[in-house]
Amino acid sequence: MCGITGWVDWETDLRTRERTVRAMTETLACRGPDADGVWLSKYAALGHRRLSVIDLDGGVQPLRDLPLPRAVLSYNGELYNYREVRAELRSLGHEFRTASDTEVVLRAHVQWGDQAPRRFNGIFAYALWDTRREELLLVRDHLGIKPLYWHAHRSGVLFGSEPKAVLANPLFRPELDAEGIAELFALPAAPTAGHGLFRGLHEVRPGTVVTVGRSVTQQSSYWALESQPHTDDPATTRETVRALLADSVERQLLSDVPLCTLLSGGVDSSAITALAASARERAGQGKVTSFSVDFPGSAERTPDAWRTTLDAPYVQAAAEHIGTRHTSVVVPDDDMLAARDAVLRARDRPGWGEMDASLHLLFREVRRHSTVALSGEAADEIFGGYPYFHDAQALAADTFPWLHGRTTPAALLRPEVRAEVRPDEYTAEAYRRSLAEVPRLDGETGPDRRLREVFHLALTRWLPPLLDRVDRVSMSVGLEVRVPFCDHRLVEYLWNVPWDLKSPGGRSKGLLRDAVRDLLPPQVTDRPKSGYPSTPAVRYSEVLTARAHELLADPQAPVFDLVDRDVVRRALAEGRPLPSPRTAPNPIGGLDHLIQVDEWLRAYRVGLR
DSSP states (O other), rough: EEEEEEEEESSSOGGGHHHHHHHHHHHHTOOOOOOEEEEEEESSSEEEEOOOOOOOTTOOSEEEEETSSSSSEEEEEEETTTTHHHHHHHHHHOOOOOSSSHHHHHHHHHHHHGGGGGGOEEEEEEEEEETTTEEEEEEEETTSSSEEEEEEEEEEEEEESSSSHHHTTOOOEEEOOHHHHHHTSSSSSSTTTTTSTTTOOEEEOTEEEEOOOOOOEEEESSSOOOOOOOEEEEHHHHHHHHHHHHHHHHHHHHOOOOOEOOOOHHHHHHHHHHHHHHHHTTOOOOOOOOEEOTTGGGGOOOOOOOOSOSSHHHHHHHHHTTTEEEEEEEHHHHHHHHHHHHHHHHHHHOOOHHHHHHHHHHHHHTTTTSSEEEEOHHHHHHOOSSSSGGGHHHHHSSOGHHHHOOOOGGGGHHHHHHHHHHHHHHHHHHHHHHHTTOOOOTOHHHHHHHHHHHHHHHHIIIHHHHHHHHHHHHHHTTOEOOOOOGHHHHHHHHHTTOOHSSSSGTTTTTHHHTTTGSSSOHHTTTTBBOOOOOOOOOHHHHHHHHHHHHHOOOOOOGGTTTTTTTHHHHHHTTTTOOOSSSSSSSSSSHHHHHHHHHHHHHHOEEEOO
16 A cells, blocks of 8 residues: 655646745655655646555656656555456557556546546545646545545645644644544444544545645536345355455465465454465465464453453364464553554544454554455445444434444533534534445335445445545554445445345344355354453553543643533543443553543644634
């Protein structure tokens, strides 16, 4: 993967702003440690940091269409079907100077304009400057796997793979307004699509092209889910799911650098690992390398609704059955405490605390051996594996189902801040807007209609922050994580599969389990859903509690410009957990969030409006 950034300005000669553009580009060095490049013109400047994965010598960027530069591209991603698209472009008369997928993207736009993304299968976020039309295109992949942010200033736009690139330009000031406060405290687990948290910062939405011209900036969708009747019988449905998933995995094994899988012992990651092993065996290649995460004392953890079983026994069973070269990465709590600042800098916002820190340490160890990793992320969203899919009360609630019965960190806001932000109204309006986007199926009623709504909410509100977390934390150590379950062809197919086929006999993710049953040992295939593990370490909690007391004693702590100090003080005195941003049970999640918000406000010098 890579990092991209740039600047369009109709009133400034950007050829004189190279230092600023390079500063923006340098903030993304962790995303692209192998090379960098900058392209400057009067009205547009593009920057690029490269992580070399395909065509190690030929994929230098920003890439120009030569000999006449009709377009210039700064690209972050992998096209898994780039060979097919390249063959089609060659048949239309295009000649290629490199073997990279970057050049395929560039020439596809020269040939098909803004319709080019419709032909792509992959993960990508890129910026293309059309030199003839003096127009910028910002494009993001179908599911939003690769991030891309933009900010409209008085005479143009700034953009970057991460907010830190935009923040490096003096035209942008880090500020938090009422909307941003609501996103941070009322909707931290599933933020509004396209909202960049900072005032005036936006994300390019998944499946969307943002076109920036002199007089207008507009957004258009090149891909969206479409609802239609599902006519395949159960056997055909299972076979189709298996074929689509196997093809997705095989395509995503394409790499000129070492590749591995992330294996948690659940059916999702185990299926990906098994399919990868089968594909490598057919190709005459060696065993798959796999990695998992664990913690000292994890065997003492008490199961709950989200983490029903320990990973280790299932990881061992899957690795032995598939025949991988497996490593379990054990993460001590002291290492997690030390990783907190790195994770905050990686995400540019308060995140999920110890879960982010442990993921960072896992990815850091994986990166010592591999540059690319395949993950089982997104299976729960497309097959309906989360508890809220099976909770009648959550499904009936007039809100996001994962918020049913929960208290969010918005409960901590100071009364005057709460009156301005109106978090309950903000959440209700966000829910209403989200439901309005659901593509309906004529004649669909009752539970099927509601479950279609919940699947759409999961794909458009729940999944994006999970993908963002994986991307930002992995790229902070220069690791590219691929997600075969997010192949848009598989998502399109499953979108219209009825619930009784996705969950036959009431079995959670029964369709997936049946589709891969021959690949895995029974105990792994039938293992109940168990979420990403949390640390059982007492020391981590003790350190956070001590830091919270230090904040309470600090009259200048910026978090208390937003949060009611007395509410926090009483909760700590009574031993009550603070409301957590995460849906999964976590007694220290709220404490982690409070401290992270304070650290973020200080480190990023965030102004409040």
